[in-house]
Amino acid sequence: MSLTNTKLLLLSSTILVLAGASADAQERQAYFGETHVHTGWSFDAYIFGNTKSTPADAYRYAKGEAIKHPLGYDIKIGTPLDWMGVTDHSEYVGTVSLANTPGSSISKLPIAKKLIVHNPADITRIYLWLGNTIVDKKPIAELISPEVANSVWKQNVDIANEANQPGKFTAFCSYEWTSTPNNRNMHRNVFFRDCGKVPAAPYSSIESSDPSDLWDWMDGQRKAGNELLAISHNANLSDGHMFPTDVDEKGRPIDAAWAASRDRNERLSEIKQIKGASETHPTLSPNDEFANFEILTYLLGDPAGRFPTISGSYIRQALKDGLSMMEARGFNPYKTGFVGGSDSHNTGVPYRQDNFYGGHVLNDGDIKQRMSGYVFAGLDVRLENPAGLTGVWAEENTRESLFDAMQRKETFATSGPHIRVRFFGGPNETSVVGKQDWVKSAYAGGVPMGGDLPPLGEAKTPSFVVWAVKDPTSGNLDRIQIVKGWTKHGQSFEKVFDVAWAGNRTPDKFSGVVPPIGSTVDISEATYTNTIGAVELKGEWTDPEFDPSLDAFYYLRTLEIPTPRWTTIQAKELGIAPPDNVPATVQERAWSSPIWYTPTQELRTAATKGTTVADLKQKGATVLDNAALTDLIVGKSSWVRNNVTGEVFSVAWTPSGQRLITNSNGAIPQPSEVGDVMHGGLMGAGTGYAIKDGAIVTTLGNAPYEATVYKLGDKYFAARSNEFGYANYEVVPTPKMLDPVDQPKAPF
Structure with a gap:
């Protein structure tokens, strides 16, 4: 070493x-566990073909017992876990499985007839029916009634209590709140500290798909004596919505109260699961040689084939944005700890490269189909990867000790x-x-x-x-x-x-x-x-x-x-x-x-103060309108200095709406330098722009942002909309050509 x-x-x-x-x-020890797994009680897992398993089977698997994959072969974990939280979707949890289980309470209800699966056509029909009622916010009253929802949740709690062995194996009472507006993954897993102190039924996205409403409900639970926390997961597929910096899902400005609510309730974030890693992305971290780890680009709908937004979808950038918000606004909503999970819908979870059998039941459970390039719901399943794990440093293997460790991150x-x-x-x-x-x-x-x-x-x-x-x-x-x-x-x-x-x-x-x-x-x-x-x-x-x-x-x-x-x-x-x-x-x-x-x-x-938009306005600066911006940049080149890093670069603004960045030697930056400029510079490189509503509109990592230009005397300053009120860029005279060794560089 x-x-x-x-x-x-x-x-x-x-x-x-x-x-x-x-x-x-x-004397704390490391205990390894699972924060994110689905059984046949999740209606999508049932539709995928996981028709026989229950949360009890997931706990058996975690303890090292072999269980059956829905395709019929045995699956077994290599190293047993110390703890697990089964997180079946709270939306219609258990209803399809129990409706197809003779003798269950749900099977006796009249609506159960509409949930019976006789053939593949029934599977498609039920999946679309239930899914659309959630999207359209028109839930099926019989399936969310207290008689149904409360009874299924009680069974979940009873199963966890039966599996729980304090000091040897911990089974949490937990579930997934599954909000997916416009195919954006906004899911959270909710864990309770004490299975004796839980609500009558979980809060689901049927009630609200907005995270702030979930947090309000959690605050209410805490006041009632039910201690709990939430884990955001799979941010890489959130289309930039998991870690917003301007407005929340309701369009309200993110403020100190929003940040405090998130910090109070959402203590952890999932950094790795079957559908990729959410640490960072090569576009966000161009100088990190290990950033390209299990990066999954999952095309979205509306419009079809749309690439997801990168900014706001990865944890490292969220941590950095949280610091910027703290500096500029006095609050940080993204002081999150890390966990790993699976999101397996097989009940059993594949954690190792030499024991991978997919995570979506019949859709990726067969090796020949899996390796053929089979596409499931728009995803080539060869891009999937083994599940992540969570380690917790705790005094003992009990619900209370593990939860407290999760709470303190x-x-x-x-x-x-x-x-x-x-x-x-x-x-x-x-x-x-x-x-x-x-x-x-x-x-x-x-x-x-x-x-x-x-x-x-x-x-x-x-x-x-x-x-x-x-x-x-x-x-x-x-x-x-x-x-x-x-x-x-x-x-x-x-x-x-x-x-x-x-x-x-x-x-x-x-x-x-x-x-x-x-x-x-x-x-x-x-x-x-x-x-x-x-x-x-x-x-x-x-x-x-x-x-x-x-x-x-x-x-x-x-x-x-x-x-x-x-x-x-x-x-x-x-x-x-x-x-x-x-x-x-x-x-x-x-x-x-x-x-x-x-x-x-x-x-x-x-410390040295930066120039803010408020400073410029106080000094009498005027903001350029569309005509003034057009006259200033279109068909011209601007030399710009980043007053934070000191780097100087030129931006050529073509009449056709494209821009090209060069350094002060007239050279086009290399890919790593482009990344630096994208993060430290005014605009980025090789991207279109438009002048609209008094701002230069462009994109970064598939996320739109704006640059507003201010004139103060004979000087021009620019403020990017994603830099929290600072005007960090100044138009400067053409610099002398520098030798390569003297060329200013970004600080990273």
Whole structure:
């Protein structure tokens, strides 16, 4: 094992402000579990062919028992779980399954006749009928009546109580609130702390598809003594609606009350599941070499074939936007912890590359159909991937202890393997990683994942302890990284630091990036060997670029060595070539929940102020209308300086409505530089524009935004609508041509 050559110091146990860590906290263990699984009680799972299973079968599977896949073969988990929450859709939960179960209470109701499945045509009819009643907000009264909804929920609670074994296995009372406006995934999984303190029935999207209404209901439950939390999931398919920055689903401006409600109720976000990862996207993180991990682009309807909006759909960008909102508006709605889940509709869940059998029952459960490029609901099922897992650091394996850990966000997610990680942050004091009782010292002198750094006082620079141990049944570890995000004057930035790694690799002297570890994968045989990598990685790191006046977050990411992807393994099994639309190998990984840093008000006040729209208006600046904008830019080139980063670039505005960005040498930026310009520059590159309603309208990551231009004396300033009221761009005289080595660059 090698560590970064920066001496990494951390966490004195003498820090009085945090010296109260309890002995119980120091003895916390990692418990792995499932936050997101469906059984035959979810009406879509039943329609997909999962017609015989119940939540009881899901708990049996989690404990290590073999159960039947709906296609008839046995499925069994490789490593049993410590806990699970079955999250069947609350919308019409259990009604189709129980209507087709002779002797059940629902089967005796007159409406049950309309839910009986005799042939495939009935499946389609029932699916469309129930689905359309939800979309049209015209629910079937008989199926949401207290007699039905309450009785099914009671059965769910009873099954969880029967499966629960305190100290050995935890079964949560939980469900999914399934809001999908215009095919946008807005789903949340709701977990209760105590199955003895739950409502008569769950709140569903039939009652409201707006998250703020769910949070209001949750506040009411909490007042009634029913403690609960929500987990947002699968944000990558939310079309930009999971993490809004301007208005909510009702069109109301996002304010401090909205942010507080979300933070109070929605403590965690799902970072990985069968339908892809939601950490980040290569467009959002062009300088992150590992950003292209299980990226799933799922075409939407209305209009047909529409690509989903990227901005607002990934957690890392949401974390950065939250910092910007805190700086500009005084509140942060996106201080979320991380979990992993499955979203499997099979009852059983495939977590490993060598044990993947899909997640949508008959639609991806057969290997030949799955590997043929079969398209289910617009999705080539070869793009699916094994489920994520959630790790929780808790004192004991009980509902109360696990829930409390989730509430304080001391959680981490993995892409499937049982990788264990720890992450602590605190003032730069003394090293603890070499101590035998380093975990005790880390808790005593700092904060764990999910926490907030205290005011740093004279130390001024935070340091972090990182630790990861491999899953004994999976690949060795490649490296541990710390992902940092920060904000300044409405712009947000990120950087990935390699902190600990396997082998004798030497980081690049300029970038600090550690070279790839190599690969032992034999693609034709779909095998690998653990002859490279490490069993355990541990280290300490002090932020070398810390600015105490800027909001920031940090989280740990650890990667395994390359191993064969499930598509490569199953291609070998079938004797065919691996598909070319997905990678042949994968680097499994784990992510800790973040640790946040918030400057004191004194530090904010003392910091250099950015120019805001309000400042310009106060000084008498005038906003340019359509005619003035047309005269200023159309058919011309503008040299623009980003006053936050100092970068200078030229934007050519063609009469046909296209723009081209060049740097001050006249060169078109390379792809990585385009990414920098897109995030730090005025417009982006290679994108159309239009002048409308006194603004330059364009897009970023398929999300529209506007730039408004102000004239103050003989100077022009521009404010982007996604930079929270700051006017960060200034039109400047043509600069002299610079040598390449002198060319200004973005700071990341």
